[in-house]
Amino acid sequence: MIQSLLIANRGEIACRIIRTARALGIRTVAVYSDADADALHVRMADEAVHIGPSPARESYLVGDRIIDAAHESGAEAIHPGYGFLSENADFAQSVLDAGLVWVGPNPHSIRAMGLKDAAKERMIAAGVPVTPGYLGADQSPERLRAEADAIGYPVLIKAVAGGGGKGMRQVDDAAAFADALQSCQREAASSFGDVRVLIEKYIQSPRHIEVQVFGDRHGQVVHLFERDCSLQRRHQKVIEEAPAPGMDDATRAAVCAAAVKAAQAVDYVGAGTIEFIADASEGLRADRIWFMEMNTRLQVEHPVTEAITGQDLVEWQLRVASGEPLPCTQADLTITGHAIEARLYAEDPAKGFLPSIGTLEAFDLGEDVRVDTGVEQGSVISPFYDPMIAKLIAHGETREDAREQLADALDEAVVWPVRSNAGFLVEALDHPDFAAGRVDTGLIAREGAGLMPPAYPSEEALTAAAAELAGPAPLAGFRLNAAPRRAARFLLDGQAIDIDFTDAEDAEEAVTTSVLISEGGQTWALAPFRASGAAAGGAGDGAILSPMPGRVIAVEVDAGASVTKGQKLLTLEAMKMEHSLVAPFDGIVAELNAEAGGQVTEGALLARIEAAD
Structure with a gap:
C-alpha cells in the first residue's frame, strides 16, 4: 500500500481524499495557493506545501511545481482529484517519469478518451453505440455550419478537448450558429488550449446516464451501476442520483455492459465514468442510449455510487494504484436503496446565478445527510475557483426517502452572507416532475422562474x-x-x-x-x-456595472458606438464562467472603462449607455 500521498487539488475533493487516506494510515500532503493558505484541506493534511499565487494557472495547473512539492515533502504518490490536471495525460506521464505513483489511469488511456472525436471513433470500432454527429478534421466555419445543417437543428457544438459542461453550446437554428461557434471556440481556447470542436445531434428528450467503471492492473474491469445526472443548468450538473429512475434490469445490463466494453477498449485502470445520452421520449431503452464521452477520473457525483454499493471509491483508487486487484468482483456488487446528491454553489439565483464571494460568517449544513465540503464557518469563498462549496448526499431505502431527506437538509441550511443556491435546490427537489422521476436535461430551463425560491421569508x-x-x-x-x-x-x-x-x-x-x-x-x-x-442607490439607467469581481475577456463595442437593446457590450469571466453584459436600451456608448484582459471589482462602472435622441 502507498505510504504517503500528495493531493494535487483543493477544496472538498482534497478533504475527501484526505479522510480515506487517513483511515488507511497513509500520510497526506496538501498543496495550496496564496488564496488557500488557511483552507480546510491545508489544515487537515499532515503536511502542506505552497505552490504559487492565487490564480489556478499559476499554482494548481503548474505540473512541475506540484511534482517538486511531492519530492520536497517525500510523497510517494500523487492523487489529482478531479478538475485541474486530473485528465492531463502529459502531467500523468511527468509524474511517472519522476518516479512517483500516479493515482489514475495510464496516460495512453487518458489520451485515447481525452479528445471527443478520437474517443468516438474508438468506441465505434469497439461496437459501442454513439450519438450521430460530425467528427471531421475540417474545422472551417463553413464546413462546420454545413454539417450542422445536414444533421438538423438543434445541435450541440462541443469542444473536442472539453468536459464538465465547458466548451459546449446548444444551437437551435442556423442563424445562431456562427455566434455560438465563436463563443464555444473562445471558451475552448481559454479552458483547454484547443479550439477544435465537434457537432452532435441534440436529443429532444435527453437523459444523462453515466456508468461508474473501475479497472485494475490485472486485467479486471467492473461497473458499479449507473447514475442519472439529468438535472442540469446550462450543461452543468445540479442534482445526481443512483440508480437512474425508470431503469429496468434489461436496460441496465445492456448499458453497463457497453460501459465495460468501452473501458476495456482503452485498457482502463482506475476510476472512470462512461457518459451516455438517452432519448427518453419513450422511457429508457437500450436501443436509444448512446455513448457521449469518458471521464478518465473520479467524478464529483461519486458519493451516490458509494452510497448504493457500500464501497469507498477513493480507497479503490489507492489500492489499485498500489498494484492490488479490485476489492470486488462484478458478482459481489449490488444496489442497496437510492441516493441523491445536490451540489451547493456559492451563487445567487436571484441575480442569474452569478457567483458570490466573501467570508462564511454563518455556515451550517446539519448532520442528517452526508456532507462533503472544503469549507467551514469562517472560510473565505474567493473568486479564483469553482463556486461549489459543498455536496449533500442522502441515502434511503427508496428514492422518495432520499429525496425527502435531502430536501429537509437543504431547507435548514444556513449560508451567510455568501449567497447560495440551496433554496433553488429545494424547489428543484420538490418539483412534481422530479419527485415523480420524470427528469430530463431540459427541466430546469423549461421551468425557469418556477424554480426560483421566494424573495422574502414568510x-x-x-x-x-x-x-x-x-x-x-x-x-x-x-x-x-x-x-x-x-x-x-x-x-x-x-x-x-x-x-x-x-x-x-x-x-x-x-x-x-x-x-x-x-x-x-x-x-x-x-x-x-x-x-x-440604508443601501446606496443604483448607478442609474444606462450604467453597466460589474456584477462581480472578474476579468474582462472581450469588449465588443467602442466608445461612441451606437448600440441596440440586448446587444452584447462585453464579457466577464469569473469562477470559470462567462457572463455577457448587454445594452439595456437603444443608445450610444457614452463611456467605456473596460479593456480585454483587465481585472474589475464588483460594482465597477464598465460602460454607460445614453439614450439616442
Whole structure:
C-alpha cells in the first residue's frame, strides 16, 4: 500500500481524499495557493506545501511545481482529484517519469478518451453505440455550419478537448450558429488550449446516464451501476442520483455492459465514468442510449455510487494504484436503496446565478445527510475557483426517502452572507416532475422562474426573528417598503421593513442587534434600521456595472458606438464562467472603462449607455 500521498487539488475533493487516506494510515500532503493558505484541506493534511499565487494557472495547473512539492515533502504518490490536471495525460506521464505513483489511469488511456472525436471513433470500432454527429478534421466555419445543417437543428457544438459542461453550446437554428461557434471556440481556447470542436445531434428528450467503471492492473474491469445526472443548468450538473429512475434490469445490463466494453477498449485502470445520452421520449431503452464521452477520473457525483454499493471509491483508487486487484468482483456488487446528491454553489439565483464571494460568517449544513465540503464557518469563498462549496448526499431505502431527506437538509441550511443556491435546490427537489422521476436535461430551463425560491421569508419567520430582536412585545404583521406606522423599522438584507408592535416605542428601544432568518434553504439578515445603514442607490439607467469581481475577456463595442437593446457590450469571466453584459436600451456608448484582459471589482462602472435622441 502507498505510504504517503500528495493531493494535487483543493477544496472538498482534497478533504475527501484526505479522510480515506487517513483511515488507511497513509500520510497526506496538501498543496495550496496564496488564496488557500488557511483552507480546510491545508489544515487537515499532515503536511502542506505552497505552490504559487492565487490564480489556478499559476499554482494548481503548474505540473512541475506540484511534482517538486511531492519530492520536497517525500510523497510517494500523487492523487489529482478531479478538475485541474486530473485528465492531463502529459502531467500523468511527468509524474511517472519522476518516479512517483500516479493515482489514475495510464496516460495512453487518458489520451485515447481525452479528445471527443478520437474517443468516438474508438468506441465505434469497439461496437459501442454513439450519438450521430460530425467528427471531421475540417474545422472551417463553413464546413462546420454545413454539417450542422445536414444533421438538423438543434445541435450541440462541443469542444473536442472539453468536459464538465465547458466548451459546449446548444444551437437551435442556423442563424445562431456562427455566434455560438465563436463563443464555444473562445471558451475552448481559454479552458483547454484547443479550439477544435465537434457537432452532435441534440436529443429532444435527453437523459444523462453515466456508468461508474473501475479497472485494475490485472486485467479486471467492473461497473458499479449507473447514475442519472439529468438535472442540469446550462450543461452543468445540479442534482445526481443512483440508480437512474425508470431503469429496468434489461436496460441496465445492456448499458453497463457497453460501459465495460468501452473501458476495456482503452485498457482502463482506475476510476472512470462512461457518459451516455438517452432519448427518453419513450422511457429508457437500450436501443436509444448512446455513448457521449469518458471521464478518465473520479467524478464529483461519486458519493451516490458509494452510497448504493457500500464501497469507498477513493480507497479503490489507492489500492489499485498500489498494484492490488479490485476489492470486488462484478458478482459481489449490488444496489442497496437510492441516493441523491445536490451540489451547493456559492451563487445567487436571484441575480442569474452569478457567483458570490466573501467570508462564511454563518455556515451550517446539519448532520442528517452526508456532507462533503472544503469549507467551514469562517472560510473565505474567493473568486479564483469553482463556486461549489459543498455536496449533500442522502441515502434511503427508496428514492422518495432520499429525496425527502435531502430536501429537509437543504431547507435548514444556513449560508451567510455568501449567497447560495440551496433554496433553488429545494424547489428543484420538490418539483412534481422530479419527485415523480420524470427528469430530463431540459427541466430546469423549461421551468425557469418556477424554480426560483421566494424573495422574502414568510411572515411567520420574519415576525419571529423581529421578536427575537425586539424583545417580548407582540407582533401584528409587517410591510415591505411601507410608510412607517407605530412600528419598529428593520433592514432585511438592506431593504427597509416596518413591523408593527403593540408598544412600538418600547420595541424600538429594544432593537440593538441583528439576527439571521433561515428558511427554505435561504438565509436573510434582519437588522435594526439606521439611516447610515440604508443601501446606496443604483448607478442609474444606462450604467453597466460589474456584477462581480472578474476579468474582462472581450469588449465588443467602442466608445461612441451606437448600440441596440440586448446587444452584447462585453464579457466577464469569473469562477470559470462567462457572463455577457448587454445594452439595456437603444443608445450610444457614452463611456467605456473596460479593456480585454483587465481585472474589475464588483460594482465597477464598465460602460454607460445614453439614450439616442
